[in-house]
Amino acid sequence: MSAAAILQVSGLGKRFGGFVALADIELDVARGERLGLIGPNGSGKSTLVNCLCGTLRNESGSVRFEGRTLDGLKAHQRTRLGLARTFQLPRPFGTLTLAENLRIPMLYAVQARGSATGPDIDRRCMDLLELVGLADKADRLPKDLTQIEMRKLELARAMAAEPRLLIADEAMAGLSHQEVDDILALLVRLNEEQGITIILIEHIMRAVLSFSQRLVVLVAGRKIADGDPQDVVRQDDVVAAYLGS
Amino acid sequence: MRNPVFVLWLIVAAVLTFVIARLIDNAYFYFAGYVVLQYVVLATAWNILGGYTGYVNFGISAFIALGAYSTVVLHKLTNLPLIVMILVGGGVSGLVGLGTGYLTLRLRGTFFGIATLAMAVVVQTLVTNWEFVGGSRGAYIIRPAKVAYLGIDYIQYLFLMMLGLCVLAVGIARAIEKSRLGYGFATIRDDELAAEASGVPTLRLKLIATALSGGLMGMAGAPLPYYVTYLDPVSAFSLSYAVNTIAMPLIGGTSSWLGPIIGALLLGTLQQVATVTISSALSLLIVGVMLVVFVVAAPKGIVGWFWK
Numbered sequence: 001m002s003a004a005a006i007l008q009v010s011g012l013g014k015r016f017g018g019f020v021a022l023a024d025i026e027l028d029v030a031r032g033e034r035l036g037l038i039g040p041n042g043s044g045k046s047t048l049v050n051c052l053c054g055t056l057r058n059e060s061g062s063v064r065f066e067g068r069t070l071d072g073l074k075a076h077q078r079t080r081l082g083l084a085r086t087f088q089l090p091r092p093f094g095t096l097t098l099a100e101n102l103r104i105p106m107l108y109a110v111q112a113r114g115s116a117t118g119p120d121i122d123r124r125c126m127d128l129l130e131l132v133g134l135a136d137k138a139d140r141l142p143k144d145l146t147q148i149e150m151r152k153l154e155l156a157r158a159m160a161a162e163p164r165l166l167i168a169d170e171a172m173a174g175l176s177h178q179e180v181d182d183i184l185a186l187l188v189r190l191n192e193e194q195g196i197t198i199i200l201i202e203h204i205m206r207a208v209l210s211f212s213q214r215l216v217v218l219v220a221g222r223k224i225a226d227g228d229p230q231d232v233v234r235q236d237d238v239v240a241a242y243l244g245s
Numbered sequence: 246m247r248n249p250v251f252v253l254w255l256i257v258a259a260v261l262t263f264v265i266a267r268l269i270d271n272a273y274f275y276f277a278g279y280v281v282l283q284y285v286v287l288a289t290a291w292n293i294l295g296g297y298t299g300y301v302n303f304g305i306s307a308f309i310a311l312g313a314y315s316t317v318v319l320h321k322l323t324n325l326p327l328i329v330m331i332l333v334g335g336g337v338s339g340l341v342g343l344g345t346g347y348l349t350l351r352l353r354g355t356f357f358g359i360a361t362l363a364m365a366v367v368v369q370t371l372v373t374n375w376e377f378v379g380g381s382r383g384a385y386i387i388r389p390a391k392v393a394y395l396g397i398d399y400i401q402y403l404f405l406m407m408l409g410l411c412v413l414a415v416g417i418a419r420a421i422e423k424s425r426l427g428y429g430f431a432t433i434r435d436d437e438l439a440a441e442a443s444g445v446p447t448l449r450l451k452l453i454a455t456a457l458s459g460g461l462m463g464m465a466g467a468p469l470p471y472y473v474t475y476l477d478p479v480s481a482f483s484l485s486y487a488v489n490t491i492a493m494p495l496i497g498g499t500s501s502w503l504g505p506i507i508g509a510l511l512l513g514t515l516q517q518v519a520t521v522t523i524s525s526a527l528s529l530l531i532v533g534v535m536l537v538v539f540v541v542a543a544p545k546g547i548v549g550w551f552w553k
Contacts, residue, residue, distance in 0.1 A: 055438060074448075075441035084442070091439040093432050095500070104432055107425045109444030161444060 005064075006031040006165055006197050007052070007083075012061030014044075014051055014221075021047045022221045025061065029165070029199065034191050036212030036229060037201045040241055044221040045201050046088055049169050053085045054078045065165065079109045084163035088170045088201075090154040092142035098153060099125050099138040105161035113162075125160065132156045132186065148175055155183065159190065165197045166190070172207055180207050187211065209233070217241070252416045259408040266404065275404040277521075279472060281513035282407040283465050287486070288493035288505035289414040290461035294454045295491070296499030297427065299434030304345070304361035305490045307368040308338045308459045310481040312466030314372055317384045317476060321377070327406060327468060334467030335460045341368075342459020343452055350451045353437075369482040383477025386470040403468050414461050418502040430454060462490075485529055489513075492532045496539045498546025507547050 007029040014022040022044045029035050039045050050056040052063055054075035063070045065083055073081075084105070093101050102125040111121070129135040132152040137144065142153060155171050168187065172180045184207055190196045202208045208215065208229070215232040217225040219241040225232045232238055246254075266274055287305065295301050312334030319330045349360040373381045392402040421427045429450045432440035437447050470476045489512065497508025512535065516528035543549055 053442065055441070074446070075438075076444045076446045079442060079444040087439065087442070091436045093435040093439065095435055096428070096431055100428065100431075104428055104440070104445065105443040107428060108446075111425075112444060157439075157443060 004030050006033075006066055008064040009052070010061055010064075012048075012051060012058050012063065014047055014056060014058045020221050022051065022058070025218075025223055027216060027223065027226075029197060031197055032191070032195050033197055034188070034211055034213045035197075035199045036208040036215045037199055037218065038203070038205075038208055038215065039218035042220075043218040043241075045218055046169060047221075048218065049085055049167050049199075049201065052078075052167065053083060076108070079105070079161050079163075080112050082113075082162075082164040083167070084109075084158040084161040084165070085167040086154045086158045086169055086171050088173070090147075090150040092145075092150060092153055092157070094142055097139050097141060098129060098134055098145075101142065101153060101157055102128055102160040105157060109161040128156045128160055131159075133182075148179055151175065152183070155186075163196060165199070167199045167201070169201045170203065171200075172202060172204055180204060184211055205233070248416070248420045251419055252412065255412045255416055259412050262408060263405060266401075272398070272400060275398075275400045277517040279400070279404050279407055280517060281510060282404070282411055283469075284489060284493060284509040284513040285506055286407065286410045286414045286465040287462055287490040288497070288509040289411075289418050289502065290458050290465065291490045292494040292499055292502075292505045293418055293421065293430075293461070294458035296494050296504070297421065297430035297434065298451060298454045300350070300451065300454070301358045301491070302361045302455075302458065303358050303487055303491070304363075304365040304368075305462060305487040306482040306484070307361075307365035308342065308462035309466030309469065309486055310368065310372060310478070311338045311341055312463030313469040313476055313481050314378050315463070316467045316470045317378045317386065320386055320470065321384075327402070327471065331406065331410070331464050331467040335464035338463020338466070339456045339460025341463075343456040345459070346452045346455030350448065350455070365482065365487075369478055372481070373478045379477070381478060383475055383480075384470065385475050386473075388471050388474050399471070403472055406468055407465075410461075410464055413464075415502055415506065417457065417461070418505075422502055426450070426453070488529065488532055489516075492536050494546070496535055496546055498548025498552075500545065501548055501552070504546050504548040511547075 005028045009025055009027040012022060012025040025048065037045055047056065051058040054070065054073055065081060068081070070078055093104065103121060106121045106124060126135060126138065129138050132155060134149060134152055134156065142150065145153060151171055155168065158166055172183050175183065187198055187200065188211065191198050200208065200211050212229045214227065215229040216223060217232060217238050224241065225235050225238050266278060291302060291305060315334040315337045316330045319325055319333060345361065345364050349357055352360055372378065378384050388399050391398055395402060421430070429445045432443065432445050433447050433450060440447050493508035493512050494505040496512060497506065498504030512532060515531055519527045519531055539546065
């Protein structure tokens with residue numbers, strides 16, 4: 001597995017004062033894999049994402065991406081290397097239009113890699129807005145969007161960085177059945193057509209199970225399960241974590 | 246409009262302003278106009294940091310005074326032309342801006358504002374205790390009567406210099422606005438975490454903004470000793486610089502290059518007229534009243550009435 005791994009996390013730990021948010025996390029993600037990450041509220045999922053993406057510094061352990069250590073790299077440097085994320089609560093750039101929101105990662109991540117130039121960027125922004133169904137609102141401000149559209153914008157902005165690994169942190173919370181399916185289909189398409197590795201953090205079990213090829217469970221900052229989704233959700237300690245023993 | 250074309254128009258506007266001033270042919274017009282133009286530069290410079298990136302700098306007087314005192318030092322030591330002094334003053338203030346930025350930009354919101362205010366107090370204390378530039382007694386600068394190679398009075402020359410700085414500052418502000426840098430600044434203003442996640446090197450961009458903003462303020466302050474001919478710390482670090490420089494972009498609108506110009510022209514002119522017709526003490530009152538009115542009636546400034 002490690003030869004083909006795009007992301008290797010070893011011994012990762014993070015504390016907030018005396019509170020151990022993450023302890024000794026070991027995780028390999030294979031190139032092109034669709035990984036589901038679940039866990040009860042407060043289990044450390046978002047903290048793990050923040051440590052992977054450089055928003056938080058992990059005190060121990062290391063993160064390797066495409067064979068390169070990320071320790072000490074800032075969030076924007078990791079984005080440039082091809083590791084993009086969405087935020088659990090959408091954080092759009094409020095004074096910029098939707099098209100401009102997508103321009104930012106194009107200008108700062110894609111162009112910094114040298115793989116996009118001027119007029120190309122406008123077209124790619126529009127293509128992405130088209131893909132998530134927001135093309136008719138390209139010149140509107142994020143405050144004009146509904147919650148659902150905001151989530152689509154959040155996802156589109158992460159995709160605009162043209163990542164090789166996309167971490168979607170609860171991209172579907174609050175969406176309807178149909179909308180969840182739409183986003184799932186979009187993520188699967190990104191994965192299958194463009195070969196983007198995706199880590200999906202989600203509470204909607206139906207979505208996680210249909211999306212994931214492998215499922216990892218975090219409970220109280222520790223990884224308690226890792227394997228085939230159907231097997232993992234039948235594991236006793238996983239059931240206990242969710243339903244109580 | 247492309248940037249070189251825009252700068253060309255700016256130069257045309259500056260030349261026209263100077264021609265009109267020559268036609269009015271009143272020495273006081275230059276004295277009053279100099280102050281208004283100085284505020285155009287200061288407001289534009291402040292807005293690069295305060296308006297574009299959203300970091301509110303209260304330490305304006307420190308940057309102006311650093312520029313002004315650089316000129317005092319150069320005046321005592323050398324015989325350099327004013328334009329070189331302006332460049333040196335800008336360089337000193339820009340470096341201090343960079344340093345301040347590096348030390349304080351991990352602070353956010355109000356805390357950054359307080360840190361810049363503290364920085365102004367530190368610089369004022371240092372200057373007040375520096376004998377070479379006159380200490381608390383202040384320094385006298387003998388202004389030449391005329392500029393021989395242009396054949397104009399020195400105050401006209403100062404006015405012309407400030408016009409040039411206006412072109413420079415506004416040109417830079419406009420060029421930044423719709424550039425990659427400008428978009429980066431806007432993301433810092435809107436959401437720094439999301440900016441980092443989108444690949445924006447926020448710390449580096451903030452340092453560019455503080456250095457540029459501080460540098461332009463220093464350039465605006467560099468000719469000041471020649472304008473006032475007597476510079477002491479109390480007037481160089483006057484609170485009114487900070488109040489005016491912040492009020493002008495807020496009244497004009499912080500979202501574009503035009504806002505600070507409108508604010509500075511409107512407020513600056515009003516103050517100069519009030520100084521002559523009523524009393525100089527009134528000028529701060531005018532700022533206060535206008536700020537309250539605009540915060541209530543037009544939170545996005547005058548520009549906000551017309552644009553989104």
